Amino acid sequence: MSDDDQCPVKDWATDYDIMDPDYVCDPVPVWKELRESCPIAHTTRWGGSWLPTKYADLQAMVRMVPELSSRSPAVIPPAPELRAELVAELKEYGSENPPITADPPEQIAYRRLILPFFTPKAVEVHREFTARLCHELIDRFIDAGSCDAAADYAQQIPPRVIAQMLGIDPGRGDEFTEWTRGVLELGQTRPELRRKYRLVIRDFFAALVTERRSSPGEDMVSKLIKSEIDGEPLSDHTVIGMCNLLLVAGIDTTWSSIGAALWHFAGHPDDRRRLAREPELFGTAIEEMLRFYSPVTMARKVTAPVTVGDADFVPGDKVLLNFPAANHDPEVFENPDEVVLDRQRNRHIAFGVGIHRCAGSNLARMEMDVALRIWFDRLPEFKLSAPAKVTWAGGQVRGPRSVPVVFPV
Numbered sequence: 001m002s003d004d005d006q007c008p009v010k011d012w013a014t015d016y017d018i019m020d021p022d023y024v025c026d027p028v029p030v031w032k033e034l035r036e037s038c039p040i041a042h043t044t045r046w047g048g049s050w051l052p053t054k055y056a057d058l059q060a061m062v063r064m065v066p067e068l069s070s071r072s073p074a075v076i077p078p079a080p081e082l083r084a085e086l087v088a089e090l091k092e093y094g095s096e097n098p099p100i101t102a103d104p105p106e107q108i109a110y111r112r113l114i115l116p117f118f119t120p121k122a123v124e125v126h127r128e129f130t131a132r133l134c135h136e137l138i139d140r141f142i143d144a145g146s147c148d149a150a151a152d153y154a155q156q157i158p159p160r161v162i163a164q165m166l167g168i169d170p171g172r173g174d175e176f177t178e179w180t181r182g183v184l185e186l187g188q189t190r191p192e193l194r195r196k197y198r199l200v201i202r203d204f205f206a207a208l209v210t211e212r213r214s215s216p217g218e219d220m221v222s223k224l225i226k227s228e229i230d231g232e233p234l235s236d237h238t239v240i241g242m243c244n245l246l247l248v249a250g251i252d253t254t255w256s257s258i259g260a261a262l263w264h265f266a267g268h269p270d271d272r273r274r275l276a277r278e279p280e281l282f283g284t285a286i287e288e289m290l291r292f293y294s295p296v297t298m299a300r301k302v303t304a305p306v307t308v309g310d311a312d313f314v315p316g317d318k319v320l321l322n323f324p325a326a327n328h329d330p331e332v333f334e335n336p337d338e339v340v341l342d343r344q345r346n347r348h349i350a351f352g353v354g355i356h357r358c359a360g361s362n363l364a365r366m367e368m369d370v371a372l373r374i375w376f377d378r379l380p381e382f383k384l385s386a387p388a389k390v391t392w393a394g395g396q397v398r399g400p401r402s403v404p405v406v407f408p409v
């Protein structure tokens, strides 16, 4: 992080800051202004990047393969010392966490291996576990009349569900959250944390892969170990990288979406009452939450000169795939900056679009559906107890990290 990264922004078109605290809390006004004045903004902060804001530009950019490569999709590049380690590792082994860090043709083969675990049918198997977990979490605080809807509820669900799928102890959920936040959230601006937790996760999965090789089960890790690409078994490095991705990709993202929805309903009593009264709206309401509070921004590295609108990308540039801003584009969404619980036309791209579209979207939707329905069933009346104490995280994954609420006992 340089001193320049920390100065206040004077001009969002030429000097935006994705970590600016006001932007992290509410980026919608900035996107609106940029879309109208400079739809692809630029900054030299955080290693330098471009920020598109229009849906059509995002749709075009995800198709620019291989000119826009997925090999380093972190929104904020790693610090030089970690970068050197990553480069050495990539030279030795290839892609770090495939398929998200791979380009075609390899990306397609890796993606095919994980998709069967995330079909609607495969995900349904975990609905009962998820429901039981949500009830247990609510049992812990329902008599107190208050809780932190982000930390005590939303955050607790995805690490345990993905642990269950990977065949690892869901009781270690808190550790998985700490590691994921260390890599994806806190580690963005603190390189020592990013490095530490990256190694913790890799060591954990290295030990697990060794264990599952000697005593395989029916879990996802054991099945990945047995997988082949073109008749060749996957290397340990690849299995470890894929497990790392599944753990990390499924935690902050889904937690952010459940948390943002609870934050919304806690602060918008009309919407909360309507959803409690009309539960048939859960389907469209969840899609609207995903659209309005889309958590994920990914990055691409430019490998060949490309021009989009007025922006000329050159090799080495970083482009942020700002799916969240695209989902507020008035050319595609009517009244984009309003939450409409029964929105009918909602072709949002919160899960990305194109060849890297989220492999876990069915799982994320199932978790949101279970978490929100059970919450509304048991705590239909809730509100923010201390709006000033709500905190948000931003960058790669945006979502509320603390949402104190109260409800009648």
Ligand code: HEM
Residues within 6 Å of the ligand: 070, 073, 099, 100, 101, 111, 114, 162, 245, 246, 247, 249, 250, 251, 253, 254, 257, 294, 295, 296, 297, 298, 299, 321, 323, 350, 351, 352, 353, 355, 356, 357, 358, 359, 360, 361, 363, 364
């Ligand atoms: C609300 C929750 C989630 C959101 C908003 C989300 C969003 C995204 C986005 C935007 C991408 C595209 C990346 C790109 O274009 O570079 C992506 C990819 C991916 N996501 Fe998710 N995700 C969520 C939950 C999950 C879950 C629960 C899992 C599984 C545990 C998961 C696994 C993946 C994987 C494996 C990829 C890479 C696919 C590929 O490169 O082919 N995600 N996700």
